[in-house]
Amino acid sequence: MENGRGRKRIWKNLIIIRGLPGVGKKNKARKLLYEFGSGGMYSASYYHAMSNWNKDYFSQNHMWNRRDVFRAMKEDVDPIIVYNLHYRLQDMWPFVTMGMRRGDYQISIIDLPENYVSINQLYSNCLGKIRKQMFRNWVYFWEEADDIWDVYHDSYSIYRWQNSREEWNF
Template sequence: MARGRRQNRYMKKLFILRGLPGVGKTTMAEKLWDKHARLGLKGEIFSADRYHERTNYTKGNFQRSHQQNREDVFKAMNRGVDPIIVDNTNISLWEMWPYIHMGIGQKNYYIRMMELPKISINKLYRRCRGKIPKRKFRSFEVRWKKADSIWHVLNDGYSKKRWKRSKEEWNVQ
């Protein structure tokens, strides 16, 4: 697990979950939410899957779902939501970059990336009830990028270049 900035008791929390479909990200997100709710915090879970469920899984809808998720996380940060839990696969560094950029920009979020353990493609396929083809899991594994820390992600050249021209509201340079 890679950690973010040093946490103090006054900082809000941003959790970025990573893992292939079926590995248990949503279960982990719910556990984190429950733990913080018992402390009296009114956190929120953000997942592009929430938007995917309303549309079909075409590439255009997929991209719009992730954009909507980023916008909702940005709005939640501006409202001071604590904790914010991002429950997406986050396979590539550029997928996490916007959330880390937002958290750093807010200056009061402790950012923690949580990578769930890798399990076999066959087990993931069964957990997803065959809705995701095995070849897709293999492509996810090939694209997987190691993330040592939030700074590793934030300083990734490809990620910076990819998001540099983004017109999304959160991308204030």
């Protein structure tokens, strides 16, 4: 794509990886980062681990992850790979919105797994640390996103985030 001066526009990449725990989101992110040769991987799991998976900090951990991604965009990191559960559209909306506002990020969403994986297998992959009922809840409340526009135009997400005072939303 050329702009008015005849130069090609250079797109950076924002890749959002979503899936249940135990499906290999982190491994997929690492593989993509290796293929690109540089960039950054971002997940609230990093902060969850630092707080010993204390649920009292989960909201703050996700906020810090959004802050990290926003700052990476300001530093023109390419690619930015965000991997989290993202079972609701509102979980992805801040990242899609950041990329859209920047205007120079090509945004893609990768759903994992590509093939069916049973709850028993996911439970096993997570070494039994997550109750099976949690997996059932996530599956039940999973919101499909065919593309970034399903996320960007989601009315609940817009309502949820419109008054957010986080750094990325000014």
